[in-house]
Amino acid sequence: MARTVSIGTQDFEKMIQRNCFYVDKTGFIKEWWESEDEVTLITRPRRFGKTLNMSMLNCFFSNKYADRGELFEKLEIWKDGKYREIQGTYPVIFLSFANIKQNSYKGTIIKIKKIICDEFQKYAFLKDWDGLTEVEKKHIRELDYDMSDESAQEAINDLSNYLSRYYGKKVIILLDEYDTPMQEAYVNGYWEELVAFTRSLFNSTFKTNPYLERAIMTGITRVSKESIFSDLNNLKVITVTSGEYSKCFGFTEKEVFDALDEQGLSDEKEKVKLWYDGFTFGKSKDIYNPWSIINFLDEKNYKTYWADSSSNGLINSLVKTGSSYIKMMMETLLKGETIGVPIDEQIVFSQLDYSEDAVWSLMLASGYLKVISSDKLTGDRTKSVMYKLALTNFEIKLMFEDMILRWFSPAKNETNEFIKALICGDIESMNAYMNKVALKTISYFDTGNVPSDEEPERFFHGFVLGLMVDQSENYIITSNRESGFGRYDIMLEPKDKQTQKYPGIVIEFKVINPRKENSLEETVEAALKQIEEKNYDAELINRGVNKENIHHYGFAFKSKEVLIDGQ
Template structure:
């Protein structure tokens, strides 16, 4: 009889004790131990068994489980006599940062104190021994007091927190006469939250010092493993760790220790009488590649499919995907165009830097693709090497059907707020109903724009002429270049990309009636958006020119003046030229100036 499939179980001992479905990954213990690396960082996408494997290591090595060898009986590691002898013989410190999802640095620091306190409490038996001084015993108690009253945390110095795990390692070494194994799961969750919520610099400085004391200047450390989704750049938090081995998704070590191989998945499908579903399961959930090993499946989706026996986006739906959503939504027109290529099943070629620098995600588009690859949303099709320095170019595509569906739904939701406001806006624009246009656009802005989307200097001005992109006949953005010498880009990158991309996104439903272009030359400059009717004789399809500007308070007193400036630019630069050449009559050309100030929008026309 097939074993019960338990969803969400991350404790190794509970899975074994309850005889739940488990794919044997215990040889990871031997591989890691024999590699003899002081500190190992292993990055894998979420829901790939990182936490379960870390708990497995704890159950195997920790003195807490010294009489629990039966947990491993029948598993591969128990066939190794040498390893049977070291099971349950090391003091182990186990922590997880998965729950540190704070909106402020102060809260993140408090959460870390709470985690350290729980770690200390798991070794409270030390208080009953004679190996601690009174001052050391008092620290146990004070840490607990601080954690119960977050307002008291201001009394804990950062230096004390930095040294806390180092000190605990010392206490355990005294008690057991043996160095400790430290396991830190989801080390990078605070990094991601800090980037999204705006306290990156503070968390980096804090974490760097904490890691230095915990992993480098810790004389009581035997071995350590950290897991996470991304490899945060060495310069950010690992600058002091010269004893760190980093294993990413492209590394050849531990290729099959996280995730399920195709052989393991197909055997499980046979066992649960789902053999006829193998090909569909492959289309939905295959596609991950670790090192040189292809056809790795996400365990979360496989377990859910076996239990529910229905296809669905289990892995993609198991998180809010908030960071990915924001990066794509607020990205350049070129990034959006590239995403459409991927969603339609195409491939792209990009340089990848596996060291993720979070504070460069908005500046360097390749950093976004690096993050998407590390997070499991993209897979490597092939690698091309170029030049004497062997630069690597990765051919990438969306991982599988589950990921494709996630992005399709994500993009649909951007323009679906439970109403038909976006369609109403376009119809009002074609009809020349300025009042309705302003009403709809401001409603859309309030419902859709966030402070993250429109962040930027107040004095910044959208200058799409500094950007170069074009919407082809399908309405797809197809190219973006930046004037690297322009300081303006640094000020306006968020607002210009967002407003430009957002309005263009509203237009795509009119692809059958219009050729939609952006930032093409016409007359004496570059217009922002032009809609050229495919039937130039149809008076119900006017030719449209749209110019966007963000208010510049040093030059303009109101949105009305900004609108006037936009319309004046259309006239002075003679943007009508391309429409006239296309056969649109002068009287059927309409100009619109868009002025933005945060979530406020004003649209005007020169008619």
């Protein structure tokens, strides 16, 4: 009989007691325990079972679950007698930063202090225990939500001390979603303040804590060691490219196909694989994201479950406001092709505004990209590895296509009219419509008070992505490729070479250069001249497009003013 599929349950005890659909991941317990690593950081994309696995560890090790072996007796870990003896024998401190999503430093620190204080309240009996000194008892009584930053930073170390003395055993510390506050701090502009606080908190909790047996942290990203882990030389880091625990988070293909069989959906395996397969951890390929699979088992419909479970705000912002290079790379990915970029898995959030490599690193860690192959770089960039990356699966492709369409929603009608004018060669309409679009959309993309000279180029490469979505049935669209004696900016190759309805199109962009040109008219003339002199038509002609059916367009820019001409 098929088990009930429970959506959103992250409590291991509830999952087992209710006999809900559950994929056995208790092998994680054994692999972690036998690693002998003191402090382990495991990064995985969101909705990949991190919280459920941490709840499982808590139920297995915590002495609050002593004599609760029935939770595990049907699972893999219970086959090993050694682990039956360990179950329920350790004091465990279990914290989660998953809900710390404040837009200010003050609000974030208040939430962290509340979480720490609430954890102390679970052990309120300690304040009356004779094994503590009067000073220590007074310390527990005085801890509250208004505690000083210094008290908060030392609190988990203090609690470890008290619990280890009370139970006669060192503590296990579990911290889930450690980096959620970090991402919010970056987005909302209080990164440096939070780093300083967190560095001291983590140093006291995980480094200078003599009462610690083992610890695990989970998160989406590996925040750079220099930021918050500078003092933690006892930290074992497991990222999406590491070999350890590669099958402990997410579902393997066998686990997914077994689940489809159980739920009477055996005929859906091929389509489920297209939509939701593609994640790679270490050398383990064909990993599926659990959130989409569980929701598909429940609803039996194909939807972008994982992509829709978050606003994807940070990724959206980084791509939307990124350079033309980032937009061109996204164009390549959306075509189903791969990109080659250097990746340093230590995410430095302060670099995201100017480092394109950091953007790809974040997208890989977050699950939007998958590794096809990798090669170690040499020389000055010894920390980085050159990766060949692709979009993870069809669900992610749909997510990005929808994201790009939303970028253009402020000027959607104008954009549609511009495309018609572009194909028909209506220069007057192109100028009228595009100046409206440029005025609205380039302002929308600005990230600072002073518009960048590169904004027009950024916009139009983003615009190419919009064209891809709307015109992919009629055109093969490429940009910044070699043709003739140079590199064109944008080329639209009609799929039907025999019809006059869809001409070949070559576009060249130029920002006015005051040292060479006195007006936009001179700039647009230079753009058209470059198309002719560099023989950009060569590629279209070689592909079967008639020379007479190729349109040339020059786009000239000065701030938010656009002038278009053609021939």
